[in-house]
Amino acid sequence: MALNGDKNRPVERKSGLDVKLVRVVRTETSEVYIIWQEDTRLGQADIHYGPDIINATLVLEKDLDSAQQAELVDQLDQDVIASHLPQFAREDLLVTVFRGQELDSFADGDPDVDDDLDGDEEY
Numbered sequence: 001m002a003l004n005g006d007k008n009r010p011v012e013r014k015s016g017l018d019v020k021l022v023r024v025v026r027t028e029t030s031e032v033y034i035i036w037q038e039d040t041r042l043g044q045a046d047i048h049y050g051p052d053i054i055n056a057t058l059v060l061e062k063d064l065d066s067a068q069q070a071e072l073v074d075q076l077d078q079d080v081i082a083s084h085l086p087q088f089a090r091e092d093l094l095v096t097v098f099r100g101q102e103l104d105s106f107a108d109g110d111p112d113v114d115d116d117l118d119g120d121e122e123y
Contacts, residue, residue, distance in 0.1 A: 052091040059098045
């Protein structure tokens with residue numbers, strides 16, 4: 001699986017929520033989007049494409065009511081998923097919504113050196 005060079009492609013559409021979807025990962029069969037509402041991170045969507053079905057996990061970091069969740073799922077479907085596999089070409093879209101918060105990030109690689117401006121720390 002290779003990452004696409006068009007990594008941080010924002011998808012913006014006016015809705016009641018006024019959110020921006022920023023893709024951070026794309027492979028042959030999946031995508032990951034960070035969901036922004038102005039300067040606030042609203043959540044993350046992980047989308048996995050199968051031959052006839054699409055499975056998405058939506059993790060919200062802020063409380064949304066059922067109507068707002070449905071609106072966000074509809075925006076993901078229209079702006080992202082339908083461009084990969086239109087509704088008439090797939091059997092189903094399954095989206096599971098969770099409420100959570102980011103606790104930590106772990107990466108197998110070199111740390112981001114931009115955060116260490118004074119260069120005193122060793123890794």
